[in-house]
Amino acid sequence: MASLSLVLLPLIFSTSLLLTVTVTQSEAYSKTKPFQGYKPEKLTQLHFYFHDVISGDKPTTIRVAEAPGTNSSATAFGVVTVADCPLTEGPDMSSKEVGRAQGMYASTDMKTFGFTMVFNLAFTEGEFNGSTVAMYGRNAILLEGRELPIIGGTGAFRFARGYALPKTYKIVGIDAVVEYNVFIWH
Numbered sequence: 434m435a436s437l438s439l440v441l442l443p444l445i446f447s448t449s450l451l452l453t454v455t456v457t458q459s460e461a462y463s464k465t466k467p468f469q470g471y472k473p474e475k476l477t478q479l480h481f482y483f484h485d486v487i488s489g490d491k492p493t494t495i496r497v498a499e500a501p502g503t504n505s506s507a508t509a510f511g512v513v514t515v516a517d518c519p520l521t522e523g524p525d526m527s528s529k530e531v532g533r534a535q536g537m538y539a540s541t542d543m544k545t546f547g548f549t550m551v552f553n554l555a556f557t558e559g560e561f562n563g564s565t566v567a568m569y570g571r572n573a574i575l576l577e578g579r580e581l582p583i584i585g586g587t588g589a590f591r592f593a594r595g596y597a598l599p600k601t602y603k604i605v606g607i608d609a610v611v612e613y614n615v616f617i618w619h
């Protein structure tokens with residue numbers, strides 16, 4: 434026992450010393466310095482198809498929550514879904530995948546089909562492989578012309594601002610293929 438504490442004591446000692454040192458050298462909580470401003474230089478247009486598969490044994494979109502009145506609501510008000518949907522070059526699910534739309538959407542309109550979408554578009558092809566954009570907004574799915582804001586991004590899309598124009602391409606049962614034109618200033 435005695436020899437064990439003899440071995441452990443210096444260890445504990447050096448660990449607490451290390452902790453002290455770490456605390457002293459930690460970075461300041463905040464730093465503010467003059468910034469020359471960021472001027473977006475490019476406008477990138479992306480075009481792809483978003484596959485929202487709810488039915489079958491390989492859904493891309495899963496219902497995770499609902500309100501007591503969701504099933505009796507004409508607009509499924511209160512339903513919350515989580516999705517990892519493929520984004521492909523062509524309208525066919527088997528065409529080349531260029532990224533994934535990962536996020537969630539919830540029915541937030543009592544009168545018409547209107548979803549609040551919270552998505553990260555994570556690209557996996559070409560020069561934007563590894564870059565993401567954050568898309569957030571209202572999607573009134575029955576409207577022909579819809580628009581969702583692009584509110585930020587990572588990688589090649591740092592500082593991104595822009596908008597996405599979804600257009601329903603095909604509906605099969607409760608599944609949908611949606612064509613997207615996305616304009617990103619970055």
Ligand SMILES: *[C@@H]1O[C@H](CO)[C@@H](O)[C@H](O)[C@H]1NC(C)=O
Pocket residue numbers: 499504
């Ligand atoms: C509402 O409908 C969904 C989908 O059909 C079903 O999974 C769920 O159990 C239903 N909820 C209630 C409370 O009946």
Ligand SMILES: *[C@@H]1O[C@H](CO)[C@@H](O)[C@H](O)[C@H]1NC(C)=O
Pocket residue numbers: 557558559562563
């Ligand atoms: C995309 O990037 C990942 C991670 O760096 C890499 O493993 C993958 O091969 C890349 N895909 C393409 C199509 O370049």
